Amino acid sequence: MNVPDNLRYAKSHEWLRSDGTVGITDHAQSELSDVVFVDLPKVGRKVKAGETIAVVESVKAASDIYAPASGEVIEVNEALSQNAALVNTDPFGAGWMFKLKVEAGGESKDLMDAAGYKAQIGA
Secondary structure, X not given: OOOOOOOEEOOOOEEEOOOOEEEEOHHHHHHHOOEEEEEOOOOOOEEOOOOEXXXXXXXXXXXXXXXXXXXXXXXXXXXXXXXXXXXXXXOOOOOOOEEEEEEEEEEOOOOEOHHHHHHHHOO
């Protein structure tokens, strides 16, 4: 299971990069299996950490995606509307979902480092 050391992780399996980029973890995408659709947030939307911000649909189920930090959506990954499977094939690269302009102090206090996330998923 790939768990990059340079990211912060939510208990709900989202990752946050220091530049505000957000996606779901390798563990989450493998549990979902084949992702067929991603309902992305609108640019300009303001969210609070822990708030539902997007939905991922797979052949198994639809799953809510939660904001790992408070802030404003400044960009979405339009490539996912054409190829949602990028979430499966490259969850930490081309399969990113959206970018947040994180509010000062807006990062959830519950975010974990890679070691903490590995412990959560038993990796």
